[in-house]
Amino acid sequence: MKTDYSDWHCDGSTPEGVADIIMRLKNDPAFAEYFFYTAIVPMRARIIGEINRIYHIRIDPNDFSTVLFEYLWADGTWGKLSSYSGTGNFFKWLSAVAFNQMRAHLVEMRYIFPDSMLRAENSRLRLLSQDRDVREDVVSLVKVKPLYEFLYAFYVEKKSREEIMSSLKLNDELYSKTRRAAEKLLKNMIILTDSPYKDMVLTVGSRRREIASSALLGDLSEIVGDSAPEHLIEDFFRVPGEDIHNTIYRFMYDFPLRLGWKESDIELWRSRYLRDERPVDLARKYGRPRSWIDLKYSRLHRRFREAVRRWWNVNNS
Secondary structure (H helix, E strand, O other), X not given: OOOOOOOOOOOXXXXXXXXXXXXXXXXXXXXXXXXXXXXXXXXXXXXXXXXXXXXXXXXXXXXXXXXXXXXXXHHHOOHHHHHOOOOOOHHHHHHHHHHHHHHHHHHHOOOOOOOOOOXXXXXXEOXXXXXXXXXXXXXXXXXXXXXXXXXXXXXXXXXXXXXXXXHHOOOHHHHHHHHHHHHHHHHHHHHHXXXXXXXXXXEXXXXXXXXXXXXXXXXXXXXXXXXXXXXXXXXXXXXOHHHXXXXXXXXXXXXXXXXXOOHHHHHHHHHHHOOOOOHHHHHHHHOOOHHHHHHHHHHHHHHHHHHHHHHHHHHOO
């Protein structure tokens, strides 16, 4: 008769709860099957969704559970569980392990390429969107006190630029230099220590196309000035990079409504400016010549850019 574990519940944030999980995994094969194929379903769904968003690959849930189960039960033991430090939430650690192993599985299956050239210079931090205990664990990798203090204020406490400049006594130039040095060191430490959170908090290359078109980046560069390219959007909107998605779309979708444009003009502008739709496709969609689309968009773009510049000057005077 199959054991019913449906009433089992555990808080992975307490030492007692974690000890219970590990004890059951090591001594009860039926519980191990329940744990990996049923208990972690919410966590599994979240990670599968994240992998699909990043790599556009759909993973079978049972494959996910099998890969994680086989990794932790390597060579017929549960020795891999010993890599859990005993601090922090067990399920946060397990999420990081699962993400890393699923990515390794996809590399092995040749669905994606390995990040064999992962470096601080070609990677971006995705740390602000993680839970606080993960942010604290990652930032603690940096032992240089001034850089650690900056990273703790920025990533853990999520202080604003002005708050950090005031508390750490930094001017504009020193703030930018400190941030670049601190983030470079942090990325190097994540890579060199092979942190279990590596694949959660580092992405290879620029992912700006996910949140902004090339037209928007060009306009912001012209308006903001010589802001570092990797911080351009954050400096314009005054919010951290990983909190920027909703801000951009809220601003870019709402701003044209202030300009008195017709709905058809707004939709045409959004199609080109925000979604990078091809002019030839829009010409077919609107039943107009390509030259008409180009001229119409050029005029709308100029009016938009001038209005945003005025907005910027008023709000940053």
